[in-house]
Amino acid sequence: MRWTLKPKPEQEKIDALAKALNVGGLVAQLLIQRGVHTFEEAKKFFRPQLSDLHDPFLMKDMDVAVARIEAAIAKKENILVYGDYDVDGTTAVALVSSYLNSYYPNIATYIPDRYTEGYGVSFKGIDFAEDNGFSLIIALDCGVKAVEKVAYAQKKGIDFIICDHHRPGKGLPDAVAVLDPKRDDCTYPYDELCGCGVGFKLVQALGARQGHTIEDLLPYLDLVATAIGADIVPITGENRVLAYYGLQVINTCPRAGFKAIINQIKKSVLTITDVVFVIAPRINAAGRMEHGQHAVNLLKETDMDQAETYAAQIEKYNADRRGLDQEITLEALQQIKENGEEERFTSVVFKETWHKGVIGIVASRLTETYYRPTLVFTKSGDKLAASARSVKGFDVYNALQGCADCIEQFGGHKYAAGLTLHVDQYETFKSRFEKVVSETIDRNLLTPEIGVDAQIDFDEISPKLMRILKQFAPFGPGNMTPVFMSENLKDTGYARGVGENEAHLKLSVTQNGIGPIGGIGFNLGDKLALVANRRPFDAVFSLDENEWQGNISLQLKIKDIK
Incomplete structure (x- = not known):
């Protein structure tokens, strides 16, 4: 994972907004990073009004x-x-x-x-x-x-x-x-x-x-x-x-x-x-x-x-979909391995019996595994149909335009697209897509990035901060859940793997004597050795609430550890 710390806004802008809203500097910084600079803009952000909808x-x-x-x-x-x-x-x-x-x-x-x-x-x-x-x-x-x-x-x-x-x-x-x-x-x-x-x-x-x-x-x-x-x-x-x-x-x-x-x-x-x-x-x-x-x-x-x-x-359809999606993902991963294609810039796989309804989900799964632009093809009538998925920062729609002479038709967005082509064009398209992507993609984009809003210390984490952050919702593109980084953390000796095959990491974390704060790192079970025996580490996390037996406590939802 690449940790990218977002630029901190100018201090006088942070101070001015903090004063206008009567909030701490951290909250003001997070708001400015989301394009909120004034009291009026903050009011619209925290209290959306139906009257703000356009004619x-x-x-x-x-x-x-x-x-x-x-x-x-x-x-x-x-x-x-x-x-x-x-x-x-x-x-x-x-x-x-x-x-x-x-x-x-x-x-x-x-x-x-x-x-x-x-x-x-x-x-x-x-x-x-x-x-x-x-x-x-x-x-x-x-x-x-x-x-x-x-x-x-x-x-x-x-x-x-x-x-x-x-x-x-x-x-x-x-x-x-x-x-x-x-x-x-x-x-x-x-x-x-x-x-x-x-x-x-x-x-x-x-x-x-x-x-x-x-x-x-x-x-x-x-x-x-x-x-x-x-x-x-x-x-x-x-x-x-x-x-x-x-x-x-x-x-x-x-x-x-x-x-x-x-x-x-x-x-x-x-x-x-x-x-x-x-x-x-x-x-x-x-x-x-x-x-x-x-x-x-x-x-x-x-x-x-x-x-x-x-x-x-529909619940039954969804259960069937899940089973198929897991089965096809395993087959697709095996195909990439058998073809010796782990080191390519793209993943392009095809099997004519794959269910057309789940190839988009499978493309997303493969992108999670290999983190590169991905297409999953199946047979559709006398043609091949594919779902495309991309990585953050790379426009797969533009890449497909660079292969347009091999494609019958395509459409979609920067990060997701669909296309059809004639069977005899598959190998030509596969090599052309690899060529276009390898010549145009910034190599950094092939490593997953975590955008970090702010570096903070544990003395800045409080129930009041959590209450304010909850009001940033609904979250999504353009307003993602705030992500923080903290350095020189230590586990109290509680760290252990949890869940099936101990895939997840459960922690109790302190920083310079402040804490402990509970932490959960989904799919970070393999990082246990990094934090064992009170070894110091840095972490990227969002703040979350953990509810257990009627008690609610703050916890770190850990995204990565170094």
Whole structure:
């Protein structure tokens, strides 16, 4: 691990903010590192307000989109709400369709099949719309690159409204409206919304015309918060407001579908981390193992008994997904070893029987193991399909552009992408991708980095500091959990391995006579020798609370030891 200590802001700025907020210098430093410099900015950070959300009509084409939907409703047209099969897509479809259904009946939903249609807008989906009398499709979390598909729909007399957040290609589809804050000609003040977030802005705009206030739309924010967490978009600006209020909805009055999931996992208060690692994988499992429509059905269901039935089915999909993901990861690791590819700059693996629904998770697992840009391929029809994952600081989407002549189609983000190619192009692509990455990647990026906010001493750690840090939540990109470094620590002689195969490290730590403070280092069991016999060590950690038999105590969540 590389420990990178973030630059400390100028002392006079720290002192000025500390004085304005009546907080310690450490808290002021952490705030400035997150772009908070003034009392007003701190107020918005600690107390997000719904009034801070931007006017949806500032988004390019929003007025046209609203006018087309209102015209469709006036003429009693059938509207198809279409979205991708991942968490962002299914939550967006559930949100927009359930909102429209609240005052208009002629609404249906469509999620493409991961295996027969693949990602995004499909010809099959458009044919379904034509066969069933839909004249307007609202595409969510996809469509900004669907130039051919939208043209195909146009010939059939079907209009498109696109709500997307991915980077557009060279030209936009000829849709009635393309809502995408990443459009070059869109001056919307915040361009980091997820697909469900763009869908919410459409609902907000429609609601304004219906006389609905932002408070009336609060019940939909559980869906938006889940998509924000799952899609790993920055939790800054407008996303912070949406995630903050969405989490409140999840924890106080969640929709039946969420309640059914929460009942199964038996957890009382959910953080954004729980949403990412507990709720999102279950919603995703439907599209991975069966069909994304199951997730939409769960998220739209209002009857609690039916929701419980749907949630039990999705729980089974998730268990199946976990088993497959572990099995394929082991096979992929074995393939890399057998091919003598441990020392490459990339991991590219393929087996035609691997389940397409879990190759993205397997790519993430391989990235954790070898820490380099990774692609996992499987057979999909007569082609190969892959999921790509990257390491922090390296744009895998740009790397794929450097291999575009070997690829049939691709799309995605800086750190995650998907692609298809012809079988005979696999070996060419594999060597080209290795070449592009090896020529463009900064070698430092191939060692995992821990960003450290501040070096601190134990006399700065207190329950009051913990109370303030908890108010920094929700955490995520752009506002990660604060990470600290402390030097010259010693274990009291308590250190031991815990958990299966003693994989984790449990400690009781002091510094210069201050302490002890309990510590837990997940997957750091192999560091036991470094801290045994009261040997001094340095550690990187975040602050956490440990609850045991009704007692709550501060503990260090240790990330690395040297």
